[in-house]
Amino acid sequence: MKLCKERVVDARRAAQSCPVARVVSGRIAHRVAFGRPTTQQQQRAAHVAVRVAEASSAKPAGDVYRVETRPLEEGVEKHIVSIFVADEPGLINRVAGVFARRGANIESLAVGLTVDKALFTVVVAGKANVVANLVKQLGKLVKVRYVEDITRTDRIEREMLLLKLRVPAGAERAEVLQLAGVFRARVVDVGDETLSLCVTGDPGKLTAMIKVMSKFGIEQLTRTGRICLRRGEALLERSSGVPEQMAVPLPEAAAGGAAPAAASNGAPKAAAAGARGADVYMVDDADLKGVWDVDNVLSPTYAASGPGALPADFKPYTLSIEVQDVPGVLNQVTMVFSRRGYNVQSLAVGPSEREGLSRIVMVVPGKVSSPDGSSGISPLLKQLSKLVFVQSIQDLTDIPFVNRELMLVKVRCSAGQRGELRDLVAIFRGSVLDVSPSCMTIEVLGKEDKMKAFTDLLEPYGILEIARTGRVAMPRDSGVNSEFLERMSMGRVW
Numbered sequence: 206m207k208l209c210k211e212r213v214v215d216a217r218r219a220a221q222s223c224p225v226a227r228v229v230s231g232r233i234a235h236r237v238a239f240g241r242p243t244t245q246q247q248q249r250a251a252h253v254a255v256r257v258a259e260a261s262s263a264k265p266a267g268d269v270y271r272v273e274t275r276p277l278e279e280g281v282e283k284h285i286v287s288i289f290v291a292d293e294p295g296l297i298n299r300v301a302g303v304f305a306r307r308g309a310n311i312e313s314l315a316v317g318l319t320v321d322k323a324l325f326t327v328v329v330a331g332k333a334n335v336v337a338n339l340v341k342q343l344g345k346l347v348k349v350r351y352v353e354d355i356t357r358t359d360r361i362e363r364e365m366l367l368l369k370l371r372v373p374a375g376a377e378r379a380e381v382l383q384l385a386g387v388f389r390a391r392v393v394d395v396g397d398e399t400l401s402l403c404v405t406g407d408p409g410k411l412t413a414m415i416k417v418m419s420k421f422g423i424e425q426l427t428r429t430g431r432i433c434l435r436r437g438e439a440l441l442e443r444s445s446g447v448p449e450q451m452a453v454p455l456p457e458a459a460a461g462g463a464a465p466a467a468a469s470n471g472a473p474k475a476a477a478a479g480a481r482g483a484d485v486y487m488v489d490d491a492d493l494k495g496v497w498d499v500d501n502v503l504s505p506t507y508a509a510s511g512p513g514a515l516p517a518d519f520k521p522y523t524l525s526i527e528v529q530d531v532p533g534v535l536n537q538v539t540m541v542f543s544r545r546g547y548n549v550q551s552l553a554v555g556p557s558e559r560e561g562l563s564r565i566v567m568v569v570p571g572k573v574s575s576p577d578g579s580s581g582i583s584p585l586l587k588q589l590s591k592l593v594f595v596q597s598i599q600d601l602t603d604i605p606f607v608n609r610e611l612m613l614v615k616v617r618c619s620a621g622q623r624g625e626l627r628d629l630v631a632i633f634r635g636s637v638l639d640v641s642p643s644c645m646t647i648e649v650l651g652k653e654d655k656m657k658a659f660t661d662l663l664e665p666y667g668i669l670e671i672a673r674t675g676r677v678a679m680p681r682d683s684g685v686n687s688e689f690l691e692r693m694s695m696g697r698v699w
Contacts, residue, residue: 277330283312284336284356285433287441288325291348292318295543297552298536300325303342305533309335313364314535314554315430317673324441324672326432359436361638361646364555365429365611366411367393367679369401371422381421388414391650393607396682399424403609405650427525427564428555429674434613437641440670519570521550522582523601523608523678526565527557529594538565538595541588547571551610553675562596566677601678605686608678611648612656613638617667618645626666633659644669 277283290296297316304311304327313328329336336354343352368390372378374397381400385392390404404414408431415426435441528534535554542549551568572581580586580600589598618626623645630637630647633655639646649659653676660668 280332281330282333282356283328283330284354285360285431286325286327286329286336286340286343286352287355287433288327288343288352289350289441290323290325290346291350292321292323293348294546294548296323296348297549298539298543299346300343301536301539303339303346304329305536307335307339307342308532309339310530310532311535311554313430314552315432315672315674316552317432317671318550318552318675326430326672328431353441355433355435355441358439360433361436361613362407362431362433363405363611363613363638363648364408364411364431365403365405365609365650365674365677366414367401367403367425367427367607367609367677368415368418368423369394369399369425369679369682370418371398371424372400373398377421381418384414384417388417390414393609394679394681394683399682401607401679401682403607403650405611405648423558425679426556426558427553427566427677427679429553429611429677430555432611432613432672432674434615434646434670434672436639436646438644440615441672518573520573520581520602521568522571522580523606523676524565524567524569524586525599525601525678526567526589527562527596527598528565528592529596530556530561530563531594534563534594535565537592538589541585541592542567542569545585545588547582547585551675553677555677566675568676599680601680605681605684605689606678607681607686608652608676609650610653610656610676611650611674613646613648613672614660614663614668615644615646615670616663617643617669619643622666629659629662635659 288300290300301311309329309331311327311329313326315326317324329339331339340352340354343349370381372381378400381402382392385402385404388404388406388410390402392400393403394401402418404411411428415423433441526538528538539549547569549567549569551566553566555564556562557564569582569585571585574581580602582600586598586600589595616626618640620642623640626645626647627637630649633649633651635647635649637645638648649656656673660671
């Protein structure tokens, strides 16, 4: 009996040291060591890997983008949560950690980042009580100005999509261009075998375009999160709206009067500061400053100049990270950046061209080069590649790539100034989305320099609110862009 027990123990040890891979009903079964209990994270990773393998085996990678829509469970609905915070390093990781700890999967995320503030627009599916608890927990974070569930409000929603189609020159490309005109899409790059398009709109429009274009073969897809602004004169901040002073037209330049700077609620800053005073005890103005003194008007860029500008030996790196679509993956990725002291300047999260995967596009400042001559963020890329749910990482900084950003801006506007603003919007190829008696909401698509130039011209009218997506990027198959040509010798003309 003792000899039999020893042989059984030896057999178990041999089985544990020999992983087995098998195929069950056409599905790939991952190697599992006998006697070793798998954790919940490993089971989830194996399940997602099986879904990705099934999607890849059905059709070649990058062939047709297909997503089978499934109805939500009973009692579950999609909620749009707006979070405005005073920005600081590691804040994105803390916000994502609240969702990860409660098992909530972020379906869409758009972050407008500046040096001192950030506006998060998060789309999450869950029951009403679960989302209410999330909002409550987010409100407890340090430097959070307000958190609000704006699902039931009357709002404007916009997303942006970069789409690369595999269509050679010929009849198919002509058909694609006709369909692009129907959806008001713009051609941003043309290659020998591919065509890249950029389109903005609500989620239904973008989904319809993906469905129509899928028959041509989608090579790559990059999509931003959803950004929202309330219609009319209401602002995103709870219990705030446009005061009566907004209805008064701005003084003409000939009168010599300068328009007062608008605060977060549209009132002059001096009036807003005067309304906020101490109750009984005398308090200095310096003691009253804090998170609540940060207005909710984002800048069009992160920091073109000033205190937030990058040092001479630093440059912004654009990274495209493809991850598995599981709860908590964004928290894991952002944790790598926060632990190493990297400050994210732009973040965009959206679905990828393959089912079960999402694409994260980030702009991170780093040194121009490391001591060994490699990229300045090569150690960071090595740490990211070790994460379980990260599928691929691509550094787009030193190759020609197309990048775009979407901005919604609500500006003060009287009835007599609508013509001026409409002409200004046409020059920048923007669109007017909403008009009310005292303000106008405008959509502009382009690069950061274009956003900055446009908002500079809107300053005299009074900017009330800005919502921005992060930057999305995609390699150019044409192999040429302005930044790339700056590093190349073009020869002399004499």
